[in-house]
């Protein structure tokens with residue numbers, strides 16, 4: 247295999263290094279990053295894409311080469327091709343995991359990468375750690391022809407607000423279905439039934455795996471918890487408020503509702 251064809255998913259903090267093309271962006275290809283004056287803190291093998299090996303890298307301060315730029319991964323949605331975007335999401339999670347798991351959580355010794363799988367082990371006490379993924383549920387609750395949506399404030403998206411389906415992290419000891427019941431009850435005081443699996447999506451920005459469900463309303467009046475939710479309501483498909491962008495599984499759930507409850 248030719249050396250030239252290594253694809254580099256290089257991150258500086260949470261920003262991805264991309265090359266500007268006529269009609270979008272691409273992931274830089276080169277034998278190693280020293281070619282553009284970068285001296286990565288750590289690199290990680292990600293897998294193969296289009297017969298090319300892909301690596302992620304954690305960049306230290308460097309000057310950005312001409313024709314390239316650092317962009318938040320989220321804003322590159324739709325501007326990179328789908329496979330590259332998914333690989334970049336994997337890269338972001340792996341880079342962050344590698345950076346924050348250099349020492350054993352039990353005894354504090356420096357850990358080593360396991361050779362036969364993506365894991366780190368402690369040579370002193372033997373503790374084994376895999377990349378951390380935090381499962382979270384998102385739930386589309388339906389009452390007759392209306393969908394339950396809650397106001398979300400997104401500081402990481404420039405402080406914009408939009409309405410979305412309910413979501414929350416799974417707690418230890420909880421099934422996904424129990425989590426749906428609890429989150430909906432806690433956030434808006436509503437009881438649900440008929441919880442059905444919808445689909446899932448890795449969410450690299452918070453190291454999560456989003457697991458989507460639909461559910462039917464059983465009872466209760468909407469009472470926002472005033473912590474995670476300050477405003478919520480029932481919305482018909484023809485009167486939807488400002489909803490999230492196409493990138494998210496929440497949007498797929500809302501689109502599914504719009505198509506099936508017109």
Ligand SMILES: [Zn+2]
Pocket residue numbers: 350351352353354355368369370371372373
């Ligand atoms: Zn240890």
